[in-house]
Amino acid sequence: MMEQFIEIKAANPDSLLFYRMGDFYELFFEDAVDASRALGITLTKRGQHMGREIPMCGVPVHAADDYLQRLISLGFRVAVCEQVEDPAEAKKRGSKSVVKRDVIRLVTPGTLTEDKLLSPSESNHLMAIARIKGSDEAHYGLAWIDISTGSFRVAESRQARLLADVMRIEPREIVLPEQMFYDAEEHALVDQLGRRASPQPQVLFDSATAEGRIARYFDVSSLDGFGSFSRAELAAASAALAYVEKTQINERPPLEPPQRELDGDTLFIDPATRANLELTRTLSGERSGSLLKAIDRTVTGGGGRKLSEWLMSPLTDPKAIDRRLEAVGWFLNEGRFAEDLRTALRGVADMPRALSRLALNRGGPRDLGALLAGATAARQVAQLFAGRETPEILAGALEAIAAFPADFTDFLTACLDDELPLLKRDGGFVRPGYHGELEELRSLRDESRRVIAGLQLSYAEETGIRSLKIKHNNVLGYFIEVTAANSGPLTEGEARARFIHRQTMANAMRFTTTELSDLETRIANAADQAMAIELQLFEAMVGEAVASGTAIKAAAEALSVLDVLSALAQLAEEQGYVRPIVDESLAFDIVAGRHPVVEQALRRQAADPFVANDCKLSPPDDTTLAGAIWMLTGPNMGGKSTFLRQNALIAIMAQMGSFVPAGSAHIGVVDRLFSRVGASDDLARGRSTFMVEMVETAAILNLATNRSLVILDEIGRGTATFDGLSIAWAAVENLHEVNRSRALFATHYHELTALSESLARLANVTMKVKEWDGDVVFLHEVAPGAADRSYGIQVARLAGLPDAVVARAKDVLTQLESSERENPALTLVDDLPLFSAELHRERKKAETVASGPSPLDTRLADIHPDDLTPREALELIYELKRLSAGRPGN
Template identity: 70%
Template sequence: MSVNDQIVRANDILSTAELASDESRASATPMMEQYIEIKATNPDSMLFYRMGDFYELFFQDAVDASRALGITLTKRGQHMGLDIPMCGVPVHAADDYLQKLIAVGFRVAVCEQVEDPAEAKKRGSKSVVRRDVVRLVTPGTLTEEKLLSPSDANYLMAVARIRGGAEPAMALAWIDISTGIFRLSETAQGQLLADILRIDPRELIVPDTLFHDPEFRPVLDVVGRVAVPQPAVLFDSATAEGRIARYFGVSTLDGFGTFSRAELAAASAAISYVEKTQIAERPPLGRPERESSASTLFIDPATRGNLELVRTQSGDRAGTLLKAIDRTVTSGGARLLAERLMSPLTDPDAINVRLDSIAMLGECPSFSEDLRRALKALPDMPRALSRIALGRGGPRDLGAILQGLSVSAGIAQTMVVEDLGGELAGARAAIAALPIDLSHRLAVMLADELPLLKRDGGFIREGADGELDEMRALRDQSRRVIAGLQLQYAEETGVKSLKIKHNNVLGYFIEVSAGNASALTDGDEAKARFIHRQTMAGAMRFTTTVLSELETKIANAADRALAIEFAAFDGLVEAVVAEAEAIKAAARALAVVDVSAGLAALAEEQAYCRPTVDSSTMFAIVGGRHPVVEQALRRQQAAAFVANSCDLSPDDGKGHGAIWLLTGPNMGGKSTFLRQNALIAILAQMGAYVPAESAYIGVVDRLFSRVGASDDLARGRSTFMVEMVETAAILNQATDRSLVILDEIGRGTATFDGLSIAWAAVEHLHEANRCRGLFATHFHELTVLSEKLARLSNATMRVKEWDGDVIFLHEVGPGAADRSYGIQVARLAGLPPSVVARAKDVLAKLEDADRKNPASQLIDDLPLFQVAVRREEAQRSGPSKVEELVKGLSPDDMTPREALDALYALKKELGKA
């Protein structure tokens, strides 16, 4: 059997369970027995087993790692008669390999030596150094700078479900241990996926009972491997409050606020998972903050995908709304901007506080520019603080805290001279509260050039510690120190030829010729000072107490210097962690300043306006533009974007918004117009200026967008089925305060089926949902609905024809399109001329046939949506009065007068309905 065959065979046989068996352990070497024991306690993680300067992996872990990392798979000895697969990665480069493994979905248990090898040898020459797992590395618990994206949060989320009521209570808790953010929110089964995608966690822990519940399957289908099952005991609500209190070192959670059982269960599970992965370390989490689901704009999963807020359909950042509006200059600011974009507000007062900050900075451009210039020098303090608190920080993390404190002090001074409004006043107070004494202490202690790792030393400033300076001098300048002592002894004894030498037997010694030895031996004082060591043929050797002590110091200087630096490092870490809350508060405030200044710069650069936001149902945008498309046009074509207005404000006296039925050709700009209005609403409610001449937006509670076509083959859904599922969600959930964007509903099926569905959907939006909406369609027959639906208006994308060509003006105007110009677009796309000509012939015949039975007759033949609904209800409740009257008529026996009276009676009853 070849080596590869043996490795594969070993891989097949030695599962984790078999490795942990008594037979397996009995046949293992002491080191491999230790590995098997540790691996058995971490079966779901790849084990990084520390051996010297490498992390080694064995058995299945080695096979998986070699494939994922592209490293050589080798072997180390045998186990149960088979070769043991092995591969390894250098400790100093472990972060790079961890990043790759985490990216493809692995979790890693880092196993370190927890005992000095010298201590292990005391137990016997074959004793194995004790090792243990010091940390579990998972996607949601990363802190290393190399493993994290500076501009993205890295959330661990827990979802809890409490049964007992008519409907199970559900809640979410999410933590970013790299910044200390800790938040909670209640949710519901129908809203769960939307809330998860709003937070966008890197890891989602779920009780195993919920993980295997068929009702949770739709969520798993979307989030995929992000979801990880955990024992249900972690989510026990009975012990949750006590577990949270112990973590924060308090006796009760009363001071934290009021939380539901489900929220406590989710929070407790998240904390338990953090403790499980961080082993003995405890990240500096902020106190849990409760978010109300009603405080943020509800955006369903399909809408987030359609609008491409933070990722495009292909998963890229370029081409997203976030990329278009991001003018932040700090990592914290970039993360806060993304958070606000994903969770727009629904409280007009809170929105206007944010807008006030932008307005103030916009009115003081020089002040705003000064802030942005200072902010550019700001390091990522929250993440440096987290690494320091978890024992993973190095000297550069302390340097980041020092730099952050210094920059913050300058920013605080800059902000003092201005009359600040909005969020900026509170931000200034938090920044000014940073501890000056900590900044001074760090500045005094830390060197200008800092090493990456603590173990390298050299990070304490010269002059900060006298003993450290002495040890460094001995370590680095031992020859100069010995030469100085030699000169001193030569002058004191008068022996110019006196030398201080060194060998491996005597160490350092003083050597003089035999003729000069009397200067070191005559007299009691000389004998007491110079201690005879050795007599040679022509020389004598001596030592002194000072030289012996100096020799010991020189020998231990390097170790002592490191020990002093390590002690100083620990003291600085303790001082920084003691001020963790103030540092995190200031970092959050600085992120607010960065976001406000960035949005002010964006507004100036792109000519955005401040929106009027209140609690009405207004929606009036003048000269609106698509923020992403507009910037793309400028970069690629230096072309101007065609602005368009949109007014969905109510005019029925009841506050019910208008609906625009938008028709026009493909390529005319319908989808762009639809999306830009949705994006303007999002920007306004996140507290940003918007791309328009003016905008008046009554707060939207729910935003729905059904734009574009896609299938879901994994779940057996065709393009049309996906379209119908998303449309159903909109029609079932939209309220009279919602904004609905629908594009081409019903186009995925037969013409009359699709027309019927679109017709009914428009009526439902108008009569049942009563929301504000834009409904784009190629079913021109729907335009006749504006005659009977009071709040429905027709709008069209304007075009011009010239010599058989169509020119797209990208302008929205009142009225309805008479045709779709699909054949002209097909010709522009390059269809063969014969196909285009044949299509024109077929279209002419179809239009001629359609004129014989125009759909416009439907508006008189079909009842309105509400009438149809009432008929359905009446049929369910039994025959109506009209039906009873009709059944009682006998037309053959009635006179003309009786027939006329009966008709009036029926008309009267219909009027009552």
């Protein structure tokens, strides 16, 4: 057995081998050590190999999905090895023969299909990246597949935007040519992809054989019907398919033909911007607190995935955007109808994932039930819309829903029972009365006593022998028994041929009939035969489902679109959002804009309402092909970062087809969105906070166009003051003169506000504050003008810095601001007692002298130690301790 394990493990060296032994999957050697540590299960031993004990651990087969989920989340890949031979066949080769086993599936993060291993509202993409080297620069092909739903997309990319394109898809697993792991030019990319990246043989990415592999998979002679693809796209698509075939072994998931996404169809958002804006997850990796969580009102798993797809890939075609906005507005005006629709949609199960499991022979009766539930909901939705005039996008969705195969729906309705088991081997999923022979077998299986009693009554009436009995024993099986005196009607005349004598006893005689023998055989085999019929019907239903797969997926897609559009309408009504104007202009005019996530958080906390602000970055006139720049100054905690982010989020929401949190919004389509907000380092790649800041700023200045929206916060703060100011100054000038982008530029370098005198499209705005008794009150309002102070010391005090530090900081600030020396800090050197601690003690001492003796000093003066008893001395210690605790400075 261990020889078999070692042989199979050698063929799957990069995976943990789940080796099936009875009711357990066992792991051995290093696999066992790794799995026991990762899963927290007991590590045992089994025999020896080459003189050393073999580590071993195992997991129950019935709980394997839970353990797989934990292993996959930790980055492991698992090879599932099952028995592929009946143990009885193995015994024929000898008592010590080992049952044949083989790997039936490789479980990897990007090839999951089980419900327990997948999030209902998140896609699970496997991505392949192929590289084709050209004369100028390398071209990349991207292909991404979600085998749980069958979606298959391809696109081209370039090195400058490759990581951004990958992050837009958020694949769970990425396969790359193994040579990319050793290429110095690609090292940075592979490093950023992390453990999601998996090296694969170069032959999988061969563009010369790619078209043939794809054609064979989809059983077509040519790819012309699928569209036109570049060499890089074909290589990536072929590699993705090859990896799917490799992991699924003998099964083939029902994938859609590859669909090509064109460069420029979606809003380009670089990786840093996606992270900073927290579109689908916060910086800490949590879904709660992200924009997706704040706007998600979908009621189906497919709708949740579709909403995420729209959010991660906003459109750049104003007509396509307007079609979505029109549908959201239609639902908003049809409030009662929208509620009825959403009630119907709640009955929609995840049909694409159920269909995929069925096609891969991993499905069960409940997956068929999911298809039936989806079909039923689709009919209800179609009935709701009957006779209504709808916008274009809804009309297209309804056509797909109406095309759901009615014959397949009727078949499932008639065949499937209401209560369904999880596994097909459990049986009982065929509706009673659907199949005549199955009903007879079930009766025999479940009601054999009643059937025998009925036959006994029939024989008794036929022979006239009331005492006739049908009995059973392990030797004869079922038999008819009568007393010897009453045996005549069974042994005389024609009855003699019908009733076959089996045994004569002292007082009785035993007989059988052909009918009773057949019934006995049928009773003995009823359970197996009933199961066989149910499994035949199951395979028939699965076959119909797979044959109708294209129509089922199209209907599921349409239902998801309806879910998203109606959910966005509910969001708009609930939060008071408005329909934006999105066109080909360079306008960016937001009136009373709000941050969608912060606003909802404030409402949940019953805090003060969110303060809305305008943002006008439109060109000054129609002839100017460049947007405005707002130079935003003001204190920390004043709301600058919130204001920056909210305008970027409003642009994303508008271009994904959502209403937006504003009084009104007019946005000329943004082709690229850049956000440089917050501070972070990348120590693993040798990058300091300032280096990361400069790399991200360089990407913006190199890639932004006049159609882009740029959000910059505190450029240059990570280095010396004058260096940082110089960099920020030059960056603003470049944005204004070269990129000509619409931009928000927040800074603490108040000197930059002077640029408004020379840069025509730059305007100064500030976060308003109010001072009250030495404290600062943040009004969170954006107003024209420039801040004259940063209020950093007041913010430090609010953060809880010790009073002595705050007081000393005020002293230093006063001296720095009043000094006329070239380096004002030099005037403070002699005034820095070591290092302000002594100053603190001197101040406390002066305060004590000015206020007279303290209660502690007075009490100490009254004490006469020689007159104290031990008990009085102890009580005095407690008293002095209390006085000391209340003394100023403690």
